[in-house]
Amino acid sequence: MECEIKLAVDAASAARLKKSAVLREHAVSRPREQEHVDRYFDTGGFDLWKHGFALRVRSAGERHVQTLKGGGSAVAGLHRRTELEAEIGSGTPDQELFSKQLREALPDLADSLDGRQLAADPVFVNRTKRTTWMLALPDGSHVECALDVGELQHGERTTQVRELELEVKNGDPACLYELARRVHETTPVRIENVSKAERGYALATDDKAHAVKATPVSLRRKATLGEALGEILLNCLQQMQANERGVQAGDVESLHQMRVGLRRLRAALAMVEDVVQLPEPMTADIEWLAGELGDARNWDVFLASVLPGLPLAEDQKPALARVEAAAREEAERHRARVRSAIASPRYTTLLLALGGWIAGKGWQHTTLPADPLEQKVAKAAPRLVQHASARVRKRARGYDLKRPECLHEVRIAAKKERYAREFFAALSYDRKAEKRHDLLSGMQDELGEINDAFVARQLVGQLRDRVPQEAGLLGFIEGVLAERALDAMPRARRHVKGRLRDRARF
Known part of the structure; x- marks a missing residue:
């Protein structure tokens, strides 16, 4: 070998x-x-x-x-x-x-x-x-x-x-x-x-370069949690790097999948944060990269999902074309920032640091107790998934679900539970667990629509400086987005209350 x-x-x-x-x-x-x-x-x-x-x-x-x-x-x-x-x-x-x-x-x-x-x-x-x-x-x-x-x-x-x-x-x-x-x-x-x-x-x-989705994580039931963590993190890194060519070629979906890979990596680390502490420089670089990818993705969603569905009169379309042109310039500027980021020495430093930390089992060299990482993953996985599920349940029961920021917190918790279930899917054969995964995916999409509307309103605010002459249309777009979010929130609250408050198996 x-x-x-x-x-x-x-x-x-x-x-x-x-x-x-x-x-x-x-x-x-x-x-x-x-x-x-x-x-x-x-x-x-x-x-x-x-x-x-x-x-x-x-x-x-x-x-x-x-x-x-x-x-x-x-x-x-x-x-x-x-x-x-x-x-x-x-x-x-x-x-x-x-x-x-x-x-x-x-x-x-x-x-x-x-x-x-x-x-x-x-x-x-x-x-x-x-x-x-x-x-x-x-x-x-x-x-x-x-x-x-x-x-x-x-x-x-x-x-x-x-x-x-x-x-x-x-x-x-x-x-x-x-x-x-x-x-x-x-x-x-x-x-x-x-x-x-x-x-x-x-x-x-x-x-041609194309977008690459996450692949299943291969885990041995007799492996320790530490060994499984290494495989999970490498799987996330692999997805990130598999999309680099597509990002450099300007492919929007590749950028999205690279962001998903980084999001999965962060979720994996958060899952074991009680016993694993990433060195601060690596944490800072991960947050930097997440910010660059997130900003670019927000503009891509705005162009693909927000502007095309606006109920506009014919005489508003020339103004929309000017707004769309400004949005495309912003989107390309942020994509260029991502391309520069992944070509930068800082990105290489991050990958070498993460790769070395994983290969050297860096979690063994922290001040936190490492005993749980010596458990067999078949025993540890249900506990970690159920802990993630409990966080969803806590937010679904205890938060003020009339506030969009609280629904967003539920969405983030649900996403982390879904990732945890995917990480350990090789160890689970329960049909109810599969149904829970499908439920979480659907809820993430539903709650994501509300979040996308609120993020889009922030982007509209940024466009006011780019096309101040279109203030009227931008105000109209903000109103449409606010109405969409308000219409979706009651349904989302009902679904959160009805579907995410119960205990879930692994």
């Missing part, structure tokens, strides 16, 4: 890394440069890639190495992949070796696929100059450091490759985060969750 962190760098940083004091401090060998050509092969229908694997033949001079690589995961830059490799005689795949590798890595696919079905031409080619060092770290870990500068090519399409790989040869993978953090302090880098194979196939298929 290969375990490495990938860091993307720009041209200036690539040159500086060769002289990096951080890397030279731990180097046990001089940097060695080598040029190689990687050819990636697959069937005509990309059967290997559809199963998450890539077949690579690397040629350096007269030496050729065939590697079947894939599976595993990539979170916070840390790639864990199955890697099977052997030296071969030429730059084209050895069919007998491929069949053997396939049987070991993908036995189900091996029954229907062999080397004869590989296409003769590579899917894409990677031409790279690689500089490598071996590093010995103070904790005894040995790390191979590789700086790759090159180009991926499919036909006439090309894309540049500049990345630093830190692969642990022996030792704790958590050491990679500390090393990456120190490199980042002197030479700005970015977390790279996308492998060269992913980039190459995207080039070959003209694949």
Whole structure:
């Protein structure tokens, strides 16, 4: 199993890394440069890639190495992949070796696929100059450091490759985060969750970035709560990072799903706040990112859900067009802020810090009692879900539900309970629990409409400075939003009282 962190760098940083004091401090060998050509092969229908694997033949001079690589995961830059490799005689795949590798890595696919079905031409080619060092770290870990500068090519399409790989040869993978953090302090880098194979196939298929929703969390019943927490947090980080490409491409839904991933991460930490304390710098950076994503999302909702449904007369539509243009400018300004945020050193620092904290089980190093984290998750999960449910019940019974801010508090509590149920869904087989989850989702949507109306009124207030000549229309919009919220609140109160006041099972 290969375990490495990938860091993307720009041209200036690539040159500086060769002289990096951080890397030279731990180097046990001089940097060695080598040029190689990687050819990636697959069937005509990309059967290997559809199963998450890539077949690579690397040629350096007269030496050729065939590697079947894939599976595993990539979170916070840390790639864990199955890697099977052997030296071969030429730059084209050895069919007998491929069949053997396939049987070991993908036995189900091996029954229907062999080397004869590989296409003769590579899917894409990677031409790279690689500089490598071996590093010995103070904790005894040995790390191979590789700086790759090159180009991926499919036909006439090309894309540049500049990345630093830190692969642990022996030792704790958590050491990679500390090393990456120190490199980042002197030479700005970015977390790279996308492998060269992913980039190459995207080039070959003209694949566009798209929004990625949360995937189910895989948990073992015999795992401790601490181990389960690590898996949950990594799952949330994975969703966040899977949407980075879409956000950078301007996709609105990708921004929404990245925000959902961060919201899930915050909910997971809040769920165990009695025994887990995140370091303050990380907490501050999470709040900063949440603010940037939240502001952008509010404007996207305003444009998609508020303005299109206004009951306007024909003579009001020119004024609406001017208001909408101003709102689109605000939305794009905030999306640009998000793009800048996730390209910033601060974002990379946050991901490296979170990844290192999770990999190093940072919850074991706080002043809070950690004993509950040693419980089996199968025992701890019902308690945590029921605690989240009790918070919903308390707010549904004890709050003044005629006040919109109180309904908003109920909504937030219901959302946290829903996330808790999703985190531990692999451990629950109760049909009533599934119905509770569906109920919470419906209530969140219903209460969310009220919250969206109040947020939209705040945005209308901001537009008064942008289009003061449309004060009349903006006042009308505020009135419509207020009326919508007031109409929805009695129904929401009835549903909260009737559905969320009872105890719920897990």
